[in-house]
Amino acid sequence: MEVYLGIDWSEKSHTAVFVDRWGKELCQRTVDHSAKGFIELDRLREQLGVGAGDCIVGLETAHNLIVDWLWGHGYQQVYVIPPNVTRSRQASYRQSGARTDESDGNLIGNLLRTDRQRLIPWQPDSELTQRLRAKVRMRRQLVTDKVVHVNQLRQVLHRYYPAALEAFDLKSYIGLDFIQRYPAPEDAQALSQSEFQAFAREHAYGTRRTAAAYAKLKAPYPQASPVIVTAYQDEAVMLAQMLVQVKRFISQVEKGIATLYAEHADAPIFASLPGVGKHLAAALLVKFGDHRERFPYSGAVQALAGTAPVTVKSGKRHTVHFRQACDHEFRTYAQQWAVASLRCSPWAITYFHQVRNRGHSYNHACRALANRWLAILWKLWQTGQSYDEAHHLAQALLFRERSQ
Numbered sequence: 501m502e503v504y505l506g507i508d509w510s511e512k513s514h515t516a517v518f519v520d521r522w523g524k525e526l527c528q529r530t531v532d533h534s535a536k537g538f539i540e541l542d543r544l545r546e547q548l549g550v551g552a553g554d555c556i557v558g559l560e561t562a563h564n565l566i567v568d569w570l571w572g573h574g575y576q577q578v579y580v581i582p583p584n585v586t587r588s589r590q591a592s593y594r595q596s597g598a599r600t601d602e603s604d605g606n607l608i609g610n611l612l613r614t615d616r617q618r619l620i621p622w623q624p625d626s627e628l629t630q631r632l633r634a635k636v637r638m639r640r641q642l643v644t645d646k647v648v649h650v651n652q653l654r655q656v657l658h659r660y661y662p663a664a665l666e667a668f669d670l671k672s673y674i675g676l677d678f679i680q681r682y683p684a685p686e687d688a689q690a691l692s693q694s695e696f697q698a699f700a701r702e703h704a705y706g707t708r709r710t711a712a713a714y715a716k717l718k719a720p721y722p723q724a725s726p727v728i729v730t731a732y733q734d735e736a737v738m739l740a741q742m743l744v745q746v747k748r749f750i751s752q753v754e755k756g757i758a759t760l761y762a763e764h765a766d767a768p769i770f771a772s773l774p775g776v777g778k779h780l781a782a783a784l785l786v787k788f789g790d791h792r793e794r795f796p797y798s799g800a801v802q803a804l805a806g807t808a809p810v811t812v813k814s815g816k817r818h819t820v821h822f823r824q825a826c827d828h829e830f831r832t833y834a835q836q837w838a839v840a841s842l843r844c845s846p847w848a849i850t851y852f853h854q855v856r857n858r859g860h861s862y863n864h865a866c867r868a869l870a871n872r873w874l875a876i877l878w879k880l881w882q883t884g885q886s887y888d889e890a891h892h893l894a895q896a897l898l899f900r901e902r903s904q
Contacts, residue, residue: 501520501521501549501550501554502521502550502554502555502556503518503519503520503521503526503545503548503550503554503555503556504518504520504521504556504558504609504610504612505517505518505545505555505556505557505558505609505612506558506559506604506605506606506607506608506610506611506612507557507558507559507566507605507608508559508560508601508602508604508605508608509559509560509561509564509566510533510601511533512532512533513530513531513532513533513537514530514531514533514537514541514559514566515528515529515530515601515602515604515605516528516529516530516531516541516544516605517605517606517608517609518544518545518548518609519606519609519610519613521613523610525606525609526548527544527547527548528602528605528606529541529544530601533565533566535569538566538569542573552573552574552575552576553574553575553576553577555575555577556577556579556612556616557570557575557577557578557579557612558578558579558580558581558608558609558611558612558619559578559579559581559608560580560581560582560608561580567580567624568624571624577621578621579612579616579619579621579622580622581608581611581612581619582803582804585611585615586604586608586611620793620794620795620796620800622794623791623794625789625790625791626790628760628763628764629764629785629786629789629790631760632757632760632761632764632782632785632786635753635756635757635760636757636779636782636783636786638753639750639753639754639757640783640829642746642749642750642753645746646671646743646746646747646750649739649742649743649746650671650743652739653670653679653736653739653740653743654670656732656735656736656739657670657679657736659728659732660685660724660728660729660731660732660733660736661679661685661724661729661732661733661736662721662722663685663688663716663717663719663721664679664682664685664688664717666716666719666721667713667714667717668713670743671743671747673703673744673747674700674703674705676740676741676743676744676747677740677744678699679736679737679740680737680740680741681699683733683734683736683737684729684733685721685723685724685729686729688717688718689717689718691714691717693714696710696713696714696717697710697714700713757778757779757782758778760782761781761782761785764785766785766788766790766881767781767785768886769877769880769881769884769886769887770782770784770785770877771886772880772886772887772888773837773841773873773877773887774840774841774844774845774848774887774889775840775841775842775843775844775845775848776837776840777840780833780836780837780840783833784833784834784837784877787804787805787827787830787833788801788877788881792881792882795878797878798874798875798878798879801874801875802871802874802875803826804826804827804830805826805827805831805833805834805870805874806826806827806828806830806831807831807834807835807867807870807871807874808871831870834870834871834873834874835866835867835870837870837873838852838866838867838869838870838873839866841869841873842869845889846889846893847889847892847893847896848869848873851868851869852865852866852869855868855869876892
C-alpha cells in the first residue's frame with residue numbers, strides 16, 4: 501500500500517501529514533529537527549504498515565538534513581515541490597485563505613497524490629557537488645558578512661575618523677591594518693612621512709598611492725570630541741579585526757571551491773560561459789546539480805531561477821508579471837551572469853539593446869537576458885557541450901532566416 505507523506509519543514513521542527521490514495525488523512529505529527537525527531541517520523545510510517553519504499557514523500561526543500569536522512573533510510577521516492585506550486589493550489593483546498601503547518605503538510609501530501617506525474621523525483625547529487633555547494637554557500641554568506649561589516653566600519657569612521665575613511669579602501673588589508681595600529685585621529689596626525697612610508701612598504705603599497713594616502717591623512721577635517729573618539733575607536737578596531745578574519749576565510753573557501761570545481765566533470769561547460777569567472781561558474785553549476793532529469797526542459801530552470809515571467813490568460817485578460825516565487829539566490833547568480841556577459845559577448849550586447857530599444861527598463865533587460873542565457877546553458881548542460889559564441893551567432897542567424 502502506498503501512502504503520501506507531506507512535510508511542512510522549518511529550521512526547528514517539521515510537521516508531517518500522511519494521506520492515503522483517496523486523500524484521507526491517516527495521521528499527522530510535528531517532530532523536532534533532530535535524529536530523535538526523524539526516528540519518531542519513521543516509526544509513524546511503520547505503525548501504518550507501510551514500507552519506506554512505498555512512502556512517497558514531498559517537501560519544499562532539497563537542502564535540509566531531513567532529506568539526507570530520508571535518502572539514507574530507504575525512502576526512494578522523494579519529491580521537492582516548488583513553493584509556487586503549493587501556493588497556487590492552496591485555494592483549491594482552503595477557500596478561506598487560512599493556513600497552518602498541518603494544512604500545508606496535507607496539501608503537499610495531496611499534491612503528490614494528484615500531480616505526481618508532473619513532478620520529478622529528486623535524487624541526491626554526487627559527494628563532489630554537495631561539497632562544492634556547501635562551499636559556494638559559505639562564500640556567499642561570508643561575502644554578505646563582509647559587506648555588512650564594511651558598511652558598519654564606514655559609519656563608525658565617518659562619525660569620528662574621516663581621515664582614515666578618505667585615505668584607504670576599507671576592503672583592503674592595508675586600510676584595516678592602519679585602523680588597528682592607529683585607531684585615533686591624533687595617531688594619524690602624529691605620523692611622520694617616513695613612518696608612514698615604512699608602514700606602506702610592509703603592505704607593498706605603491707609610491708604614488710602612498711603619497712596620496714598620506715596627503716589625505718594630513719588634510720584638515722572636522723574634529724570629533726575626545727569623548728566621541730574614545731567611544732568609537734574600540735568599535736572600529738574590533739570591526740577591522742573581524743574584516744581581516746572574514747577576508748582570510750573567504751580566501752580559504754575560494755581555494756577550496758577552485759579545487760573542487762576543477763575536479764567536476766561539468767566544469768568545462770560552465771567555464772565556457774561568457775563573463776562568468778571562476779566563482780560564478782561554480783555557483784551556477786551547483787544550482788543545476790548533476791541529474792539531467794531534474795530539469796526536463798529549459799522552462800523548469802528558468803522558473804526556478806525566477807527569470808521567466810508569469811503569464812496569466814483568462815478570457816480577454818492577458819497579463820505578464822514578474823515572478824516572485826523562485827530561488828532568489830539562483831536569480832541573483834543568473835542576473836550577475838547577464839550583467840557580466842555584456843562585457844564580452846556580442847550576442848548578449850545585441851540582445852540587451854534590442855530589449856532596451858523596445859522601451860523596457862535596464863533591470864527588465866537584464867532579466868530577459870538572464871532568461872535567454874539560462875535556456876542556452878540548459879541546452880549545453882543537457883548535451884555536455886561547451887559554449888561557442890561563433891556557433892551560437894551562426895545558429896541564431898540561421899533561425900532568423902528560416903523565420904522570415
